[in-house]
Amino acid sequence: MKIGIVNDSAMAAEALRRVVAASRDHDVLWMARGGADAVRLCQEARPDLVLMDLVMPEMDGVEATRLIMQHAPCAILIVTAQPRDNVGQVFRAMGAGAIDVTATPALLGAGGAGDSELLAKIKTIGKLLRVSAGEPAAASAAEPAARGAVRHLLAIGASTGGPGAVARVLAGWTPAPATAIVVVQHIDANFAGPFARWLGEQISMPVRPAEAGDALEAGVVLVARTNDHLVMDARLRLHYDASPSDYAYRPSVDVFFHCVARHFSGDATGVLLTGMGRDGAAGLLAMRQAGKHTIAQDQASSAVYGMPRAAAELGAAERILPLDQIGVALRNRVGVRAL
Structure with missing residues:
Protein backbone atom coordinates (compact mmCIF):
# COMPACT_ATOMS: atom_id res chain seq x y z
CA MET A 1 0.00 0.00 0.00
CA LYS A 2 1.00 3.62 -0.51
CA ILE A 3 1.03 5.28 2.91
CA GLY A 4 0.99 8.91 4.05
CA ILE A 5 2.42 9.80 7.47
CA VAL A 6 1.14 12.77 9.50
CA ASN A 7 3.00 13.77 12.66
CA ASP A 8 4.33 17.08 13.92
CA SER A 9 7.19 15.32 15.73
CA ALA A 10 10.12 14.62 13.42
CA MET A 11 11.26 11.74 15.65
CA ALA A 12 7.83 10.11 15.72
CA ALA A 13 7.42 10.56 11.96
CA GLU A 14 10.80 8.91 11.42
CA ALA A 15 9.81 6.00 13.66
CA LEU A 16 6.71 5.47 11.53
CA ARG A 17 8.67 5.80 8.28
CA ARG A 18 11.17 3.23 9.54
CA VAL A 19 8.45 0.68 10.33
CA VAL A 20 6.71 1.15 6.98
CA ALA A 21 9.99 1.09 5.03
CA ALA A 22 11.01 -2.16 6.71
CA SER A 23 8.05 -3.91 5.08
CA ARG A 24 8.30 -4.89 1.44
CA ASP A 25 4.52 -4.61 1.08
CA HIS A 26 4.24 -0.83 1.68
CA ASP A 27 5.77 2.44 0.51
CA VAL A 28 5.80 5.87 2.13
CA LEU A 29 4.11 8.18 -0.38
CA TRP A 30 4.62 11.39 1.61
CA MET A 31 5.15 12.77 5.09
CA ALA A 32 3.25 15.76 6.54
CA ARG A 33 4.13 17.80 9.63
CA GLY A 34 0.54 18.87 10.35
CA GLY A 35 -3.14 18.34 9.64
CA ALA A 36 -3.49 21.08 7.02
CA ASP A 37 -0.55 19.70 5.02
CA ALA A 38 -2.09 16.23 5.19
CA VAL A 39 -5.41 17.46 3.80
CA ARG A 40 -3.59 19.15 0.90
CA LEU A 41 -1.35 16.18 0.16
CA CYS A 42 -4.28 13.74 0.19
CA GLN A 43 -5.89 15.81 -2.57
CA GLU A 44 -2.66 16.05 -4.58
CA ALA A 45 -1.50 12.44 -4.15
CA ARG A 46 -4.11 10.29 -2.46
CA PRO A 47 -2.60 7.39 -0.49
CA ASP A 48 -4.20 4.05 0.27
CA LEU A 49 -3.75 4.70 4.00
CA VAL A 50 -2.91 7.66 6.23
CA LEU A 51 -1.16 7.19 9.59
CA MET A 52 -2.63 10.17 11.46
CA ASP A 53 -1.42 11.70 14.70
CA LEU A 54 -4.06 13.14 17.04
CA VAL A 55 -2.49 16.02 18.93
CA MET A 56 -0.98 18.62 16.58
CA PRO A 57 -0.92 22.44 16.57
CA GLU A 58 -3.21 24.49 14.30
CA MET A 59 -5.17 21.49 12.96
CA ASP A 60 -5.45 18.33 15.04
CA GLY A 61 -6.02 14.80 13.78
CA VAL A 62 -9.77 14.92 14.33
CA GLU A 63 -10.30 17.93 12.05
CA ALA A 64 -7.77 16.65 9.51
CA THR A 65 -9.60 13.30 9.39
CA ARG A 66 -12.93 15.04 8.87
CA LEU A 67 -11.60 17.17 6.00
CA ILE A 68 -9.80 14.28 4.32
CA MET A 69 -12.93 12.15 4.41
CA GLN A 70 -14.88 15.07 2.95
CA HIS A 71 -12.48 16.04 0.15
CA ALA A 72 -10.22 13.06 -0.59
CA PRO A 73 -11.52 10.02 1.28
CA CYS A 74 -9.08 7.24 2.09
CA ALA A 75 -8.37 4.84 4.93
CA ILE A 76 -7.08 6.54 8.10
CA LEU A 77 -5.40 4.85 11.07
CA ILE A 78 -4.89 6.99 14.16
CA VAL A 79 -1.30 6.49 15.41
CA THR A 80 -0.57 8.56 18.47
CA ALA A 81 1.41 8.51 21.70
CA GLN A 82 -0.62 7.33 24.72
CA PRO A 83 -3.95 6.85 22.92
CA ARG A 84 -5.64 5.83 26.19
CA ASP A 85 -4.97 9.34 27.52
CA ASN A 86 -6.91 10.85 24.61
CA VAL A 87 -9.97 8.60 24.50
CA GLY A 88 -12.39 11.45 23.71
CA GLN A 89 -10.32 12.56 20.73
CA VAL A 90 -9.86 8.97 19.57
CA PHE A 91 -13.60 8.41 19.34
CA ARG A 92 -14.21 11.79 17.74
CA ALA A 93 -11.64 10.88 15.10
CA MET A 94 -13.30 7.52 14.57
CA GLY A 95 -16.62 9.28 14.30
CA ALA A 96 -15.08 11.48 11.60
CA GLY A 97 -14.01 8.44 9.60
CA ALA A 98 -10.82 6.92 11.07
CA ILE A 99 -10.83 3.13 10.97
CA ASP A 100 -8.82 2.22 14.06
CA VAL A 101 -6.20 3.42 16.53
CA THR A 102 -2.81 2.25 17.79
CA ALA A 103 0.12 3.65 19.74
CA THR A 104 3.15 5.22 18.07
CA PRO A 105 6.03 2.70 17.91
CA ALA A 106 9.14 3.30 20.01
CA LEU A 107 11.22 6.19 18.71
CA LEU A 108 14.45 4.24 19.07
CA GLY A 109 15.30 0.70 18.11
CA ALA A 110 13.49 -1.63 15.77
CA GLY A 111 11.41 -4.77 15.79
CA GLY A 112 9.59 -4.08 19.06
CA ALA A 113 6.01 -4.91 19.97
CA GLY A 114 4.88 -1.48 18.80
CA ASP A 115 6.31 -2.16 15.33
CA SER A 116 4.53 -5.51 15.13
CA GLU A 117 1.22 -4.05 16.31
CA LEU A 118 1.37 -1.24 13.76
CA LEU A 119 2.19 -3.61 10.90
CA ALA A 120 -0.62 -5.94 11.99
CA LYS A 121 -3.07 -3.02 11.91
CA ILE A 122 -1.85 -2.01 8.45
CA LYS A 123 -2.20 -5.60 7.22
CA THR A 124 -5.77 -5.82 8.50
CA ILE A 125 -6.71 -2.53 6.86
CA GLY A 126 -5.19 -3.83 3.62
CA LYS A 127 -7.54 -6.81 3.84
CA LEU A 128 -10.49 -4.51 4.42
CA LEU A 129 -9.58 -2.46 1.36
CA ARG A 130 -9.43 -5.59 -0.78
CA VAL A 131 -12.47 -7.38 0.56
CA SER A 132 -15.57 -7.20 -1.62
CA ALA A 133 -17.51 -9.93 0.15
CA GLY A 134 -17.10 -12.19 3.17
CA GLU A 135 -18.64 -15.47 4.33
CA PRO A 136 -20.38 -15.19 7.70
CA ALA A 137 -19.01 -17.39 10.43
CA ALA A 138 -21.13 -20.13 11.90
CA ALA A 139 -22.57 -19.43 15.31
CA SER A 140 -21.85 -21.63 18.32
CA ALA A 141 -24.00 -24.72 18.63
CA ALA A 142 -27.52 -23.98 19.77
CA GLU A 143 -28.62 -24.95 23.25
CA PRO A 144 -32.10 -26.34 23.86
CA ALA A 145 -34.13 -23.87 25.89
CA ALA A 146 -35.05 -20.32 24.91
CA ARG A 147 -35.52 -17.40 27.25
CA GLY A 148 -38.42 -14.98 27.05
CA ALA A 149 -37.37 -12.24 29.51
CA VAL A 150 -36.34 -9.86 26.70
CA ARG A 151 -39.17 -9.16 24.29
Whole structure:
Protein backbone atom coordinates (compact mmCIF):
# COMPACT_ATOMS: atom_id res chain seq x y z
CA MET A 1 0.00 0.00 0.00
CA LYS A 2 1.00 3.62 -0.51
CA ILE A 3 1.03 5.28 2.91
CA GLY A 4 0.99 8.91 4.05
CA ILE A 5 2.42 9.80 7.47
CA VAL A 6 1.14 12.77 9.50
CA ASN A 7 3.00 13.77 12.66
CA ASP A 8 4.33 17.08 13.92
CA SER A 9 7.19 15.32 15.73
CA ALA A 10 10.12 14.62 13.42
CA MET A 11 11.26 11.74 15.65
CA ALA A 12 7.83 10.11 15.72
CA ALA A 13 7.42 10.56 11.96
CA GLU A 14 10.80 8.91 11.42
CA ALA A 15 9.81 6.00 13.66
CA LEU A 16 6.71 5.47 11.53
CA ARG A 17 8.67 5.80 8.28
CA ARG A 18 11.17 3.23 9.54
CA VAL A 19 8.45 0.68 10.33
CA VAL A 20 6.71 1.15 6.98
CA ALA A 21 9.99 1.09 5.03
CA ALA A 22 11.01 -2.16 6.71
CA SER A 23 8.05 -3.91 5.08
CA ARG A 24 8.30 -4.89 1.44
CA ASP A 25 4.52 -4.61 1.08
CA HIS A 26 4.24 -0.83 1.68
CA ASP A 27 5.77 2.44 0.51
CA VAL A 28 5.80 5.87 2.13
CA LEU A 29 4.11 8.18 -0.38
CA TRP A 30 4.62 11.39 1.61
CA MET A 31 5.15 12.77 5.09
CA ALA A 32 3.25 15.76 6.54
CA ARG A 33 4.13 17.80 9.63
CA GLY A 34 0.54 18.87 10.35
CA GLY A 35 -3.14 18.34 9.64
CA ALA A 36 -3.49 21.08 7.02
CA ASP A 37 -0.55 19.70 5.02
CA ALA A 38 -2.09 16.23 5.19
CA VAL A 39 -5.41 17.46 3.80
CA ARG A 40 -3.59 19.15 0.90
CA LEU A 41 -1.35 16.18 0.16
CA CYS A 42 -4.28 13.74 0.19
CA GLN A 43 -5.89 15.81 -2.57
CA GLU A 44 -2.66 16.05 -4.58
CA ALA A 45 -1.50 12.44 -4.15
CA ARG A 46 -4.11 10.29 -2.46
CA PRO A 47 -2.60 7.39 -0.49
CA ASP A 48 -4.20 4.05 0.27
CA LEU A 49 -3.75 4.70 4.00
CA VAL A 50 -2.91 7.66 6.23
CA LEU A 51 -1.16 7.19 9.59
CA MET A 52 -2.63 10.17 11.46
CA ASP A 53 -1.42 11.70 14.70
CA LEU A 54 -4.06 13.14 17.04
CA VAL A 55 -2.49 16.02 18.93
CA MET A 56 -0.98 18.62 16.58
CA PRO A 57 -0.92 22.44 16.57
CA GLU A 58 -3.21 24.49 14.30
CA MET A 59 -5.17 21.49 12.96
CA ASP A 60 -5.45 18.33 15.04
CA GLY A 61 -6.02 14.80 13.78
CA VAL A 62 -9.77 14.92 14.33
CA GLU A 63 -10.30 17.93 12.05
CA ALA A 64 -7.77 16.65 9.51
CA THR A 65 -9.60 13.30 9.39
CA ARG A 66 -12.93 15.04 8.87
CA LEU A 67 -11.60 17.17 6.00
CA ILE A 68 -9.80 14.28 4.32
CA MET A 69 -12.93 12.15 4.41
CA GLN A 70 -14.88 15.07 2.95
CA HIS A 71 -12.48 16.04 0.15
CA ALA A 72 -10.22 13.06 -0.59
CA PRO A 73 -11.52 10.02 1.28
CA CYS A 74 -9.08 7.24 2.09
CA ALA A 75 -8.37 4.84 4.93
CA ILE A 76 -7.08 6.54 8.10
CA LEU A 77 -5.40 4.85 11.07
CA ILE A 78 -4.89 6.99 14.16
CA VAL A 79 -1.30 6.49 15.41
CA THR A 80 -0.57 8.56 18.47
CA ALA A 81 1.41 8.51 21.70
CA GLN A 82 -0.62 7.33 24.72
CA PRO A 83 -3.95 6.85 22.92
CA ARG A 84 -5.64 5.83 26.19
CA ASP A 85 -4.97 9.34 27.52
CA ASN A 86 -6.91 10.85 24.61
CA VAL A 87 -9.97 8.60 24.50
CA GLY A 88 -12.39 11.45 23.71
CA GLN A 89 -10.32 12.56 20.73
CA VAL A 90 -9.86 8.97 19.57
CA PHE A 91 -13.60 8.41 19.34
CA ARG A 92 -14.21 11.79 17.74
CA ALA A 93 -11.64 10.88 15.10
CA MET A 94 -13.30 7.52 14.57
CA GLY A 95 -16.62 9.28 14.30
CA ALA A 96 -15.08 11.48 11.60
CA GLY A 97 -14.01 8.44 9.60
CA ALA A 98 -10.82 6.92 11.07
CA ILE A 99 -10.83 3.13 10.97
CA ASP A 100 -8.82 2.22 14.06
CA VAL A 101 -6.20 3.42 16.53
CA THR A 102 -2.81 2.25 17.79
CA ALA A 103 0.12 3.65 19.74
CA THR A 104 3.15 5.22 18.07
CA PRO A 105 6.03 2.70 17.91
CA ALA A 106 9.14 3.30 20.01
CA LEU A 107 11.22 6.19 18.71
CA LEU A 108 14.45 4.24 19.07
CA GLY A 109 15.30 0.70 18.11
CA ALA A 110 13.49 -1.63 15.77
CA GLY A 111 11.41 -4.77 15.79
CA GLY A 112 9.59 -4.08 19.06
CA ALA A 113 6.01 -4.91 19.97
CA GLY A 114 4.88 -1.48 18.80
CA ASP A 115 6.31 -2.16 15.33
CA SER A 116 4.53 -5.51 15.13
CA GLU A 117 1.22 -4.05 16.31
CA LEU A 118 1.37 -1.24 13.76
CA LEU A 119 2.19 -3.61 10.90
CA ALA A 120 -0.62 -5.94 11.99
CA LYS A 121 -3.07 -3.02 11.91
CA ILE A 122 -1.85 -2.01 8.45
CA LYS A 123 -2.20 -5.60 7.22
CA THR A 124 -5.77 -5.82 8.50
CA ILE A 125 -6.71 -2.53 6.86
CA GLY A 126 -5.19 -3.83 3.62
CA LYS A 127 -7.54 -6.81 3.84
CA LEU A 128 -10.49 -4.51 4.42
CA LEU A 129 -9.58 -2.46 1.36
CA ARG A 130 -9.43 -5.59 -0.78
CA VAL A 131 -12.47 -7.38 0.56
CA SER A 132 -15.57 -7.20 -1.62
CA ALA A 133 -17.51 -9.93 0.15
CA GLY A 134 -17.10 -12.19 3.17
CA GLU A 135 -18.64 -15.47 4.33
CA PRO A 136 -20.38 -15.19 7.70
CA ALA A 137 -19.01 -17.39 10.43
CA ALA A 138 -21.13 -20.13 11.90
CA ALA A 139 -22.57 -19.43 15.31
CA SER A 140 -21.85 -21.63 18.32
CA ALA A 141 -24.00 -24.72 18.63
CA ALA A 142 -27.52 -23.98 19.77
CA GLU A 143 -28.62 -24.95 23.25
CA PRO A 144 -32.10 -26.34 23.86
CA ALA A 145 -34.13 -23.87 25.89
CA ALA A 146 -35.05 -20.32 24.91
CA ARG A 147 -35.52 -17.40 27.25
CA GLY A 148 -38.42 -14.98 27.05
CA ALA A 149 -37.37 -12.24 29.51
CA VAL A 150 -36.34 -9.86 26.70
CA ARG A 151 -39.17 -9.16 24.29
CA HIS A 152 -37.33 -6.86 21.87
CA LEU A 153 -33.69 -6.98 20.79
CA LEU A 154 -32.04 -4.02 19.11
CA ALA A 155 -28.83 -5.12 17.35
CA ILE A 156 -26.57 -2.37 16.01
CA GLY A 157 -23.53 -2.88 13.79
CA ALA A 158 -21.00 -0.21 12.81
CA SER A 159 -17.45 0.32 11.62
CA THR A 160 -15.69 3.41 10.22
CA GLY A 161 -17.41 6.48 11.67
CA GLY A 162 -19.38 4.24 14.00
CA PRO A 163 -18.75 5.51 17.55
CA GLY A 164 -20.34 8.88 16.93
CA ALA A 165 -23.12 7.36 14.84
CA VAL A 166 -24.02 4.83 17.53
CA ALA A 167 -24.09 7.60 20.15
CA ARG A 168 -26.41 9.74 18.02
CA VAL A 169 -28.80 6.85 17.41
CA LEU A 170 -29.07 6.03 21.12
CA ALA A 171 -28.87 9.54 22.61
CA GLY A 172 -31.84 11.22 24.23
CA TRP A 173 -34.12 8.25 24.88
CA THR A 174 -34.54 5.13 26.97
CA PRO A 175 -36.28 2.20 25.26
CA ALA A 176 -39.45 0.66 26.65
CA PRO A 177 -39.03 -2.09 29.26
CA ALA A 178 -37.97 -5.57 28.08
CA THR A 179 -35.73 -4.11 25.36
CA ALA A 180 -32.11 -5.26 25.16
CA ILE A 181 -29.46 -3.55 23.01
CA VAL A 182 -26.27 -5.09 21.64
CA VAL A 183 -23.66 -3.04 19.75
CA VAL A 184 -21.00 -4.64 17.54
CA GLN A 185 -18.48 -1.96 16.59
CA HIS A 186 -15.29 -2.77 14.69
CA ILE A 187 -12.73 -1.66 17.24
CA ASP A 188 -9.57 -3.08 18.75
CA ALA A 189 -10.12 -5.01 21.97
CA ASN A 190 -7.86 -2.57 23.83
CA PHE A 191 -10.38 0.20 23.17
CA ALA A 192 -13.63 -1.72 23.61
CA GLY A 193 -13.75 -0.93 27.34
CA PRO A 194 -12.99 2.79 26.86
CA PHE A 195 -15.56 2.85 24.03
CA ALA A 196 -18.22 1.42 26.35
CA ARG A 197 -17.39 4.02 29.02
CA TRP A 198 -17.38 6.83 26.46
CA LEU A 199 -20.70 5.70 25.00
CA GLY A 200 -22.18 5.56 28.50
CA GLU A 201 -21.27 9.23 28.93
CA GLN A 202 -23.11 10.16 25.73
CA ILE A 203 -26.44 8.41 26.38
CA SER A 204 -28.91 7.95 29.23
CA MET A 205 -28.72 4.13 29.39
CA PRO A 206 -26.14 2.00 31.22
CA VAL A 207 -23.45 0.62 28.90
CA ARG A 208 -21.00 -2.17 29.61
CA PRO A 209 -18.80 -4.59 27.66
CA ALA A 210 -20.40 -7.99 27.05
CA GLU A 211 -18.68 -10.80 28.92
CA ALA A 212 -18.68 -14.44 27.87
CA GLY A 213 -21.74 -16.13 29.37
CA ASP A 214 -23.77 -12.94 29.73
CA ALA A 215 -27.49 -13.09 29.03
CA LEU A 216 -29.29 -10.35 27.16
CA GLU A 217 -30.29 -7.72 29.69
CA ALA A 218 -33.25 -5.41 29.30
CA GLY A 219 -32.41 -1.72 29.66
CA VAL A 220 -28.66 -2.24 29.22
CA VAL A 221 -26.45 -1.63 26.19
CA LEU A 222 -23.94 -4.47 25.78
CA VAL A 223 -20.88 -3.79 23.61
CA ALA A 224 -18.74 -6.48 21.96
CA ARG A 225 -15.40 -6.34 23.76
CA THR A 226 -12.86 -8.66 22.11
CA ASN A 227 -11.22 -9.22 18.71
CA ASP A 228 -13.16 -12.49 18.52
CA HIS A 229 -16.69 -12.57 17.16
CA LEU A 230 -19.68 -12.08 19.47
CA VAL A 231 -22.17 -14.94 19.14
CA MET A 232 -25.50 -15.72 20.81
CA ASP A 233 -26.88 -19.20 21.44
CA ALA A 234 -30.47 -20.44 21.62
CA ARG A 235 -30.65 -19.62 25.34
CA LEU A 236 -29.75 -16.03 24.43
CA ARG A 237 -26.39 -16.32 26.13
CA LEU A 238 -23.46 -14.40 24.65
CA HIS A 239 -20.08 -15.95 23.89
CA TYR A 240 -16.96 -15.16 21.84
CA ASP A 241 -15.70 -17.30 18.97
CA ALA A 242 -12.35 -16.83 17.18
CA SER A 243 -13.57 -18.62 14.05
CA PRO A 244 -13.16 -17.63 11.27
CA SER A 245 -9.70 -16.48 12.38
CA ASP A 246 -8.76 -14.95 9.02
CA TYR A 247 -11.93 -12.85 8.70
CA ALA A 248 -10.88 -9.21 8.30
CA TYR A 249 -13.85 -7.80 10.19
CA ARG A 250 -13.37 -8.27 13.96
CA PRO A 251 -15.67 -8.51 15.74
CA SER A 252 -18.01 -9.34 12.85
CA VAL A 253 -21.46 -7.75 12.60
CA ASP A 254 -22.54 -10.51 10.21
CA VAL A 255 -21.85 -13.20 12.80
CA PHE A 256 -24.03 -11.57 15.45
CA PHE A 257 -26.85 -10.62 13.05
CA HIS A 258 -27.00 -14.25 11.85
CA CYS A 259 -27.31 -15.38 15.47
CA VAL A 260 -30.23 -13.00 16.01
CA ALA A 261 -31.95 -14.31 12.89
CA ARG A 262 -31.40 -17.92 13.97
CA HIS A 263 -32.07 -17.81 17.70
CA PHE A 264 -34.13 -14.79 18.75
CA SER A 265 -37.81 -15.71 18.44
CA GLY A 266 -39.14 -12.37 19.68
CA ASP A 267 -39.31 -9.00 17.97
CA ALA A 268 -35.94 -7.66 16.86
CA THR A 269 -34.51 -4.74 14.91
CA GLY A 270 -31.20 -4.74 13.10
CA VAL A 271 -29.46 -1.44 12.36
CA LEU A 272 -26.43 -1.24 10.09
CA LEU A 273 -24.49 2.01 10.30
CA THR A 274 -21.54 3.61 8.52
CA GLY A 275 -18.50 1.49 7.74
CA MET A 276 -15.96 0.27 5.20
CA GLY A 277 -16.52 -3.04 3.41
CA ARG A 278 -19.54 -5.35 3.43
CA ASP A 279 -19.71 -6.74 6.97
CA GLY A 280 -23.26 -6.87 8.32
CA ALA A 281 -25.06 -6.84 4.98
CA ALA A 282 -25.59 -10.61 4.72
CA GLY A 283 -26.51 -10.82 8.39
CA LEU A 284 -29.02 -7.99 8.03
CA LEU A 285 -30.58 -9.84 5.09
CA ALA A 286 -30.86 -12.97 7.24
CA MET A 287 -32.63 -10.92 9.91
CA ARG A 288 -35.07 -9.52 7.34
CA GLN A 289 -35.76 -12.97 5.94
CA ALA A 290 -36.44 -14.14 9.50
CA GLY A 291 -39.15 -11.49 9.84
CA LYS A 292 -37.13 -8.94 11.80
CA HIS A 293 -37.19 -5.20 11.14
CA THR A 294 -34.06 -3.87 9.41
CA ILE A 295 -32.63 -0.37 8.90
CA ALA A 296 -29.52 0.85 7.09
CA GLN A 297 -27.96 4.31 7.23
CA ASP A 298 -28.16 6.39 4.04
CA GLN A 299 -25.22 7.51 1.93
CA ALA A 300 -25.40 11.23 2.69
CA SER A 301 -25.04 10.79 6.46
CA SER A 302 -22.47 7.95 6.40
CA ALA A 303 -18.81 8.68 7.03
CA VAL A 304 -18.08 5.72 4.73
CA TYR A 305 -20.93 4.28 2.66
CA GLY A 306 -19.65 0.71 2.40
CA MET A 307 -21.54 -1.57 4.78
CA PRO A 308 -24.92 0.20 4.38
CA ARG A 309 -24.46 0.27 0.59
CA ALA A 310 -23.86 -3.48 0.55
CA ALA A 311 -27.03 -3.97 2.59
CA ALA A 312 -29.01 -1.80 0.19
CA GLU A 313 -27.68 -3.72 -2.80
CA LEU A 314 -28.76 -7.02 -1.22
CA GLY A 315 -32.23 -5.71 -0.36
CA ALA A 316 -31.43 -6.37 3.30
CA ALA A 317 -32.82 -3.08 4.66
CA GLU A 318 -36.51 -2.43 4.91
CA ARG A 319 -35.73 1.23 5.47
CA ILE A 320 -32.73 3.35 4.46
CA LEU A 321 -32.64 6.45 6.63
CA PRO A 322 -30.44 9.44 7.47
CA LEU A 323 -28.65 9.04 10.78
CA ASP A 324 -30.81 11.64 12.55
CA GLN A 325 -33.98 9.76 11.56
CA ILE A 326 -32.85 6.32 12.71
CA GLY A 327 -33.27 7.18 16.40
CA VAL A 328 -36.74 8.57 15.71
CA ALA A 329 -37.72 5.40 13.83
CA LEU A 330 -36.49 3.24 16.73
CA ARG A 331 -38.43 5.31 19.27
CA ASN A 332 -41.59 4.87 17.23
CA ARG A 333 -41.06 1.14 16.83
CA VAL A 334 -39.64 0.12 20.21
CA GLY A 335 -41.30 2.73 22.40
CA VAL A 336 -39.91 4.85 25.19
CA ARG A 337 -39.70 3.99 28.86
CA ALA A 338 -42.09 6.16 30.89
CA LEU A 339 -40.41 8.49 33.38
